[in-house]
Amino acid sequence: MSRIALARIPSLTFYKDSVTASRRGNPIPQLSCIGKPCRLYQPEVVRCTNLGGTGTEVDWKCEADLPEALRLGRVEVSCEGWDGPGDPYVLKGSCGLQYRLVEIPSGLRRGEDPAYPARFSRWVHDLMQDPAALFFMLLWVAAFIFILYNLLSSCFRSRVHPDRGATPRPPPPRWPGSGWFSGGAGPHPDTHDTPPPYSKYPPSASQPRPAEAGGWSPGFWTGAALGWLGTSLMNRQARQRETEYVRAPGMYDWEAERILRPVRTAPYASSPSGSSWWGGAARRRGFDDDDRGEGPSDLGRMRRSTGLGGSNVR
Incomplete structure (x- = not known):
């Protein structure tokens, strides 16, 4: 075990599910997430760079790959003092990182x-x-x-023009000794059919047919x-x-660089005969080194996030 001045550490790399070294107390996790968004996602690796400072007052800039829905918030590097809390010299390998994650609403992410x-x-x-x-x-x-x-x-x-019931027209009056045709005398037997029923609402020319x-x-x-x-x-x-x-109006700089940068096409993946199984030249999807692929479900694509913070000597 050796000691080192906290202000002279150029950078630190922290890993998930790993613990720190310890000489005076118990080891602590290298990465500790604080806040409700930690249930959604936690990065596997976080790298912090020394921004300058003296003694125990050292500022750090930390970066990690996170989904679009999350941002790195406040960070704090905590190291074990060689002689005790507040010592500017710390045990090498004893530093851990506490960080906060901030969830970004989808409306702000898409502008x-x-x-x-x-x-x-x-x-x-x-x-x-x-x-x-x-x-x-x-x-x-x-x-x-x-x-x-x-x-x-x-x-x-x-509804406005319902079907109205029809009433039969009464037969025309017949006088004794007359019939439907002239020239007859005396009563004639009723041999004619009744006329068709009629309605008191005569159909108009504009009325639709049935x-x-x-x-x-x-x-x-x-x-x-x-x-x-x-x-x-x-x-x-x-x-x-x-x-x-x-x-987009709310696009971040890293998003603009990734989207607007021309995509380099990967080499063709072909069979020894130079053609694919389907008879044509086989092609592979283009790729970009900065494109970190799809993130967790409903959280967006992966990208680099940055957080700032200070130090703590325990």
Whole structure:
């Protein structure tokens, strides 16, 4: 065991599930997370750099890979004093790090207006950025309103003009000695059929026929057209989100550098014959050294986060 001046330590690296060295007391974990966000994620490695200071007053800058939803907050490097607490000389290997994690709301991460729901704001933004998607959306809304109007008007029309019961017309008076045809004398037997029933509301020229009284109703092709419009709109928005490289208003510098940097294409992975199993040249997905891949579920992609703090000699 040896001692070293705390102010002369250039950098420290801390590992999760590891403990420190100890001479006067019990070892402590190298990494200790404080706060509720610690239940979501904890980094495996944290590296701290000496920013300067004297005695036990030394400032540190710590960096770790975290998901987009989390940030490094306040950090504190705690080391065991060689002779006791407050000693500027500390036991080598006895330093541990206490850090806090801060959870960032999704609206702030994506630069959305906090006055509107996140999904609604993103949906409106996508529509405004794509004129074709906006056109299809308006067309879909117009078709939906047209269908709804016809359905409602047909329903109200049937209620305003219900089917009225018909009353039979009384037969014309017949005098004794007369019949339906002239020239007859005396009573004639009633051999004619009764006339058809009539209504006191004569049909007008504008009144729809019975086959048309039901009004217009949408059919198979109308529904298929609306489904095609909706699918086209959703696919267009999805393609734009995949190919959009414009820097968002709330994007951080590290995000802009990663997204706007040209992606280097990896070497082709091909069979010895120079072609893939599918008959064409095999290709691999492009990669970027700064792209640390997907983070934990619902927390976003991994990126480098920085925290600042001081020292403590125990």
